[in-house]
Amino acid sequence: xxxxxxxxxxxxxxxxxxxxxxxxxxxxxxxxxxxxxxxxxxxxxxxxxxxxxxxxxxxxxxxxxxxxxxxxxxxxxxxxxxxxxxxxxxxxxxxxxxxxxxxxxxxxxxxxxxxxxxxxxxxxxxxxxxxxxxxxxxxxxxxxxxxxxxxxxxxxxxxxxxxxxxxxxxxxxxxxxxxxxxxxxxxxxxxxxxxxxxxxxxxxxxxxxxxxxxxxxxxxxxxxxxxxxxxxxxxxxxxxxxxxxxxxxxxxxxxxxxxxxxxxxxxxxxxxxxxxxxxxxxxxxxxxxxxxxxxxxxxxxxxxxxxxxxxxxxxxxxxxxxxxxxxx
Ligand SMILES: Nc1ncnc2c1ncn2[C@@H]1O[C@H](COP(=O)(O)OP(=O)(O)OP(=O)(O)O)[C@@H](O)[C@H]1O
Ligand SMILES: [Mg+2]
Numbered sequence: 001x002x003x004x005x006x007x008x009x010x011x012x013x014x015x016x017x018x019x020x021x022x023x024x025x026x027x028x029x030x031x032x033x034x035x036x037x038x039x040x041x042x043x044x045x046x047x048x049x050x051x052x053x054x055x056x057x058x059x060x061x062x063x064x065x066x067x068x069x070x071x072x073x074x075x076x077x078x079x080x081x082x083x084x085x086x087x088x089x090x091x092x093x094x095x096x097x098x099x100x101x102x103x104x105x106x107x108x109x110x111x112x113x114x115x116x117x118x119x120x121x122x123x124x125x126x127x128x129x130x131x132x133x134x135x136x137x138x139x140x141x142x143x144x145x146x147x148x149x150x151x152x153x154x155x156x157x158x159x160x161x162x163x164x165x166x167x168x169x170x171x172x173x174x175x176x177x178x179x180x181x182x183x184x185x186x187x188x189x190x191x192x193x194x195x196x197x198x199x200x201x202x203x204x205x206x207x208x209x210x211x212x213x214x215x216x217x218x219x220x221x222x223x224x225x226x227x228x229x230x231x232x233x234x235x236x237x238x239x240x241x242x243x244x245x246x247x248x249x250x251x252x253x254x255x256x257x258x259x260x261x262x263x264x265x266x267x268x269x270x271x272x273x274x275x276x277x278x279x280x281x282x283x284x285x286x287x288x289x290x291x292x293x294x295x296x297x298x299x300x301x302x303x304x305x306x307x308x309x310x311x312x313x314x315x316x317x318x319x320x321x322x323x324x325x326x327x328x
């Protein structure tokens with residue numbers, strides 16, 4: 001992203017981009033904006049709702065924001081923003097070379113400062129992207145003229161979804177307090193982490209170990225990243241160093257959505273402890289959003305909660321989370 005007069009709030013981390021092959025744009029020109037990605041494994045937990053609202057808060061603070069619906073199978077972010085999808089230009093036009101420049105696919109929303117790249121609507125099979133398409137898309141996302149790009153990820157742990165999550169400056173995992181959602185959030189974190197390791201490990205023996213570890217019932221008894229680290233250490237101490245670096249750098253952030261009680265608020269801290277104990281991953285709990293009836297009203301009215309119901313508790317919590325992340 002080419003910015004003139006990059007605002008001081010930008011605290012850009014770009015460490016992982018080179019593995020994804022998208023670092024060419026980063027190495028020239030002024031500093032780019034931030035990329036956030038919101039994932040979580042499960043459907044219907046509020047990913048798109050949060051993308052729309054965090055984007056609206058950032059835009060209201062004067063940032064130039066572009067939201068991208070990278071849910072290639074079931075795009076619906078536009079509905080949260082009051083934008084009609086229909087036949088308008090969308091991400092598949094870019095992926096299939098009908099639009100040469102990704103920025104040309106960014107349409108204005110009714111919210112000043114907030115643009116949207118629609119997901120691939122009405123494209124059966126559009127979910128399958130090639131590796132080349134993905135890396136080209138990531139490069140193009142980095143080059144967008146915006147202060148902040150937020151990616152709305154699909155449910156599940158497809159490679160494309162994990163890559164978008166991993167390449168972002170701020171990787172946000174959303175869950176609700178329900179056991180099913182939490183289970184999927186752990187699965188999502190685990191899959192992202194192993195994918196990141198796979199990108200980092202060079203030694204083929206270490207990669208074989210990683211493949212074994214990915215099956216949680218494996219016969220070698222590798223159950224956690226720390227078990228895997230011990231095995232890699234025995235095999236190749238230099239690879240183990242790279243492994244430790246990945247462990248340290250992998251810092252996803254957690255948002256708990258739809259909480260209904262103080263006990264549920266605390267679940268964010270429990271998830272953080274479990275991730276540290278069993279995965280060795282440091283997850284930052286950036287905040288929670290209460291279950292709020294104003295949310296479904298705002299979705300029905302196709303207007304972000306923070307604009308339609310700015311005094312609601314949900315809006316308050318979202319503004320708090322947005323500011324926390326923006327201020328680093
Ligand atoms: N904090 C909340 N309070 C009340 N309802 C909520 C809250 N967050 C989300 N919802 C409800 O959950 C619905 C699903 O949210 P959303 O579409 O954002 O989920 P999603 O994770 O993007 O799902 P998908 O993976 O299918 O795209 C919303 O339409 C809204 O009605
Ligand atoms: Mg969604």
